[in-house]
Amino acid sequence: MSTKRKITILVVLLAISFGPYYIYQNIIYKDARDINKEKSILTISAKNLESQYAGNSSQADSKYLNKTIEIVGTATEVTDSSMVIDGKVFCKMNEIVKTNYTNKQINIKGRCIGYDDLFGVVKLDQCSIQQH
Template sequence: MILGLVILGAYSAYKYAYKPHKSINELEVKFSGTSDVFLDKVKEDVSLWQDVVVELTGTITSIDKKGITIDSSIYCQLETATAVEALKEKQTITIKGRMIGYDDLLEEIKLDKTIIK
């Protein structure tokens, strides 16, 4: 009886600690708009936007193997590298991603788990 409770407790703790991560599609968007407006909001108070999911519209200014830069101020690390090949600079897109940081010296926001809408 006690052994059964211990096993059940250990199994429950394991499932809780190692539950699968939610995909970016399942997470709620806290801000939706243009990249310029979002950059202004982040400059006001960075702490409000840390680890928040956003949906932004902007123009691609550069592309690398792992992601894109929108409007020269938001670097988006894409969830899948294959998506980069279909993109072109000066293309207007809408993305959804999670903010992981802000570099106030370069005035650059970093997003991860980014998908293209």
């Protein structure tokens, strides 16, 4: 068997072995979005965002769903992993909240995941504190 033929066979075997892995890693399974590094499309008050969702949730979804936004308001409830702003927006935090922000003005960036009709709040995930 010639050297050229051996190299060709080796290249084909490598493509067969690593091709599916490459396709899976780079095409099928893409890395999750890093909301903290994304630029927000707008800054809006928690009360204004919630009122838009309460008024017409499908219209609000078309504007905000799965988008990176910043919420401004007063932290009304704070746990180590979540925060509620003005009683209207629930924020699932990226990191443990170490400082007590209750009753303080805050700016939170996160991804809007929709309106919770049961609790009457807009939900955001992957949230981070922008300023305090």
